[in-house]
Amino acid sequence: MCRWVLILRWRKCYSTLAITANSKIAEYARLGQIDNARRVFDHIPHKGVVSWNSIIAGYFQNKQPSEAQSLFDQMPDRNLVSWNGLISGYVKNGMVDEARKVFDEMPERNVVSWTAMVRGYVEEGLVSEAEALFWQMPEKNVVSWTVMLGGLIQQGKMEEAQRLYDMMPVKDVVARTSMVGGLCQEGRLGEAREIFDNMPHRNVFSWTSMISGYAQNEKVDLARKLFEVMPEKNEVSWTAMLMGYIQSERIEEALELFDAMPIKSIVACNAMILGLGKNGKVTRARRIFDSMRVKDDAAWNAMIKVYERKGFDLEAFDMFRCMQRQGLRLNFPSLISVLSVCASLASVNHGRQIHAQLLRSKLDDDVYVSSVLITMYVKCGDLIKAKQVFDRFSLKDVVMWNSIITGYAQHGLADETLQAFREMCSLGIAADAVTFVGVLSACSYTGKVKEGKEIFEAMKSKYLVDPGTEHYACMVDLLGRAGHLVEAMDMINKMPVEADAIVWGSFMAACRNHMNLDLAEVAAKQLLQLEPQNAGHYVLLSNIFASKGKWGDVAKLRKHMRLRKVSRSPGCSWIEVDKKVHMFTGGEHMPHPEHPMIVEKLESLAALLREAGYVPDGSFVLHDLDEEEKVRSLGHHSEKLAIAYGLLKLPGGMPIRVMKNLRVCGDCHVAIKLISKVTGRLIILRDANRFHHFEDGVCSCNDYW
DNA sequence: GTAGGGTTAG
Structure with missing residues (x-):
């Protein structure tokens, strides 16, 4: 008697233990600690079928389908749950074909098996396969119907979805919520609301679905009304509401809601960071980022992107490095951002490093990534490497062709640009608007007026691409540079859309280079109207007035500038030395440590230049200084500082690559040509528009920029 | 304790 009790007690205890072990397996698997789950599994003395099922599901959950399969093969006995687990495991790993094989081979099937398989097809977007299977099902229940419904909605087949929904014998909360979501996606808010209102039961999901529907369709206030009355909210509901404000750019209200959120989910934080970044509130975005206890990939990407978009390249880069130091894996979005950062910083060394990582993680055989890589190398001035990446890729799309075409154009290689353009066309790839910007600007940079005009005409008639403002800007630039100012003006007047600042800016520069002060004045006034905050325009107009001796107008303009609190965007240049980017600003507010x-180097250079016959040209300076002061101010233009630093730090024979955020000024251009001559160094300068290769006293732009 | 459905982002 006593013995039996003991045995029973022992058995009871044993089964409790097994259950605990099985839940431990599931728990570890959920946390991504599959090795710990396995350890628990291995220590169970007499493993039941549930333990096996649990560990197999765990491996699927942790993206190790082959290990799962191998365990399945070793199982002493399997039940229907094991088979169904295998199907859903493969489905979750995007392996429909494997799932189907299991489905065909399994000894018996129930509704769950069928539903899982239908779901598998739906996940892959194979709706017709899903439908075929669905109608073959020996029995269906609400879940199977809902899976099929979800598939149709996901594919945007709303009429079919509607029909299926009407046919459903039983509609529960889940099915109704699905339908609400589908209708909202189509903007059919009224119908969605009707289903929502007529639901016999509503839960957080249904409420959130309706709220999100309003929020995504620019009905934020309606969303808010519902949000206020919903009985219980979870973090997803809060986030859905938040997204509404962010998407309608109502950033203050978004912030208010965000601060009120009881639980700030990662999704909410990430969205808030991006939203703030878009609205220029970078510091606030950073504060939220720093406050996050757990940061996922997306959080890092968001912060990097915010910095990148704001042009805070160094910060973006630091962030990226910080992310890597934390041991986070490279991922697609951050790679793209950071490659753009490398491109904009023209940091070849960093760019190459990332390229190497790309190769290792096998992310390099993607059109998108390759195009960004090409652009990066182009902007770093390494055309050879850009071409290598380009050639390596077999299935090139327009974007990739555009990358190399624009690259050649920016380096002033018109023949290569045109050749690439022809090659692309002969391969039957349709040129788009971006292609023509590249081709036309190449013609413009090199004075190919005839070719440019022909291409511009062909663009409309032969390639059927409507010219946009950017193409007119190219044409105005092309004509203007070549001195056909009247024709350029004519082009502006004939434009179907209003000329923007870029068009007028090109025209302006042309007038200045060809010393047509009257037309320049017209252009400058237009520019001032279009961009009253851009200090560059004041500088230009002021220079024109000064050249004409209209000192009264100069004074008036300055006063105007002060009144509107316009400040010159500071010129800034940078150079990469020892894998570090060194920034230089024109003034002496933030001098480089080795200033x-x-x-000293600049002064010794100045002496050499004077010997070579260089006379500083003060007309490029805005400030009303006496001659000597002007020379000093010129001497400290940021590009010269950066070049001097390069001369000091980079070994002889190595090209000096300098980047500048504005267009290089005329005086610097003359001076740098001479510097390349007296020092015998190749100097590559990337300014806001294009590249200048200075060698032995000559620039690749032929003084035409 | 193990198998199938609905809500937030990029």
Whole structure:
């Protein structure tokens, strides 16, 4: 008697233990600690079928389908749950074919098996396969119907979805919620609301679905009304509401809601960071980022993207490095952002490093990534490497062709640009608007007026691409540079759309280069109207007035500038030395630590230049200084500082690559040509528009920029 | 304790 009790007690205890072990397996698997789950599994003395099922599901959950399959093969006995688990495991790993094989081979099937398989097809977007299977099902229940419904909705087949929904014998909360979501996606808010209102039961999901529907369709206030009355909210509901404000750019209200959120989900934080970034509130975005206890890939990407978009390249890069130091894996969006950062910083070394990582993680055989890579190398001035990446890729799309075409154009290689353009056309790839910007600007940079005009005409008639403002800007630039100012003006007047600042800016520069002060004045006034905050326009107009001796107008303009609180966007140049980017600003507010040495170098250079016959040209300076002061101010233009630093730090024979955020000024251009001559160094300068290769006193732009 | 459905982002 006593013995039996003991045995029974022992058995009871044993089964409790097994259950605990099985839940431990599931728990570890959920946390991504599959090895711990396995350890628990291995220590169970007499493993039941549930333990096996649990560990197999765990491996599927942790993206190790082959290990799961191998365990399945070793199982002493399997039940229907094991088979169904295998199907759903493959489905979750996007392996429909494997799932189907299991489905065909299994000894018996129930509704769950069928539903899982239908779901598998739906996940892959194979709706017709899903439908075929669905109608073959020996029995269906609400879940199977809902899976099929979800598939149709996901594919945007709303009429079919509607029909299926009407046919459903039983509609529960889930099915109704699905339908609400589908209708909202189509903007059919009224119908969605009707289903919502007529639901016998509503839960958080249904409420959130309706709220999100309003929020996504620019009905934020309606969303808010519902949000206020919903009985219980979870973090997803809060986030859905938040997204509404962010998407309608109502950033203050978004912030208010965000601060009120009881639980700030990662999704909410990430969305808030991006939203703030879009609205220029970078510091606030950073504060939220720092406050996040757990940061996922998306959080890092969001922060990197915010910095990248704002042009805070160094910060973006630091962030990326920080992310890697935390041991986070490279992922697609952050790679794209950071490659753009490398491109904009023209940091070849960093770019190459990332390229290497790309190769290792096998992310490089993607059109998108390759195009960004090409652009990166182009902007870093390494056309050879850009071409290598380009050639390596077999299935090139327009974007990739555009990358290399624009690259050649920016380096002033018109023949290569045109050749690539022809090659692309002969391969039957349709040129788009971006292609023509590249081709036309190449013609413009190199004075190919005839070719440019022909291409511009062909663009409309032969390639059927409507010219946009950017193409007119190219044409105005092309004509203007070549001195056909009247024709350029004519082009502006004939434009179907209003000329923007870029068009007028090109025209302006042309007038200045060809010393047509009257037309320049017209252009400058237009520019001031279009961009009253851009200090560059004041500088230009002021220079024109000064050249004409209209000192009264100069004074008036300055006063105007002060009144409107316009400040010059600071010129800034940078150079990469020892894998570090060194920034230089024109003034002496934030001097480089090695400033004295650089100034010394500049002075010795100045002496050499004077010997070579260089006379500083003060007309490029805005400030009303006396001659000597002007020379000093010119001497400290940021590009010269950066070049001097490069001369000091980079071994002889190595090209000096300098980047500048504005267009290089005329005086610097003359001076740098001479510097390349007296020092015998190749100097590559990337300014806001294009590349200048200075060698032995000559620039690749032929003084035409 | 193990198998099938609905809500937030990029």
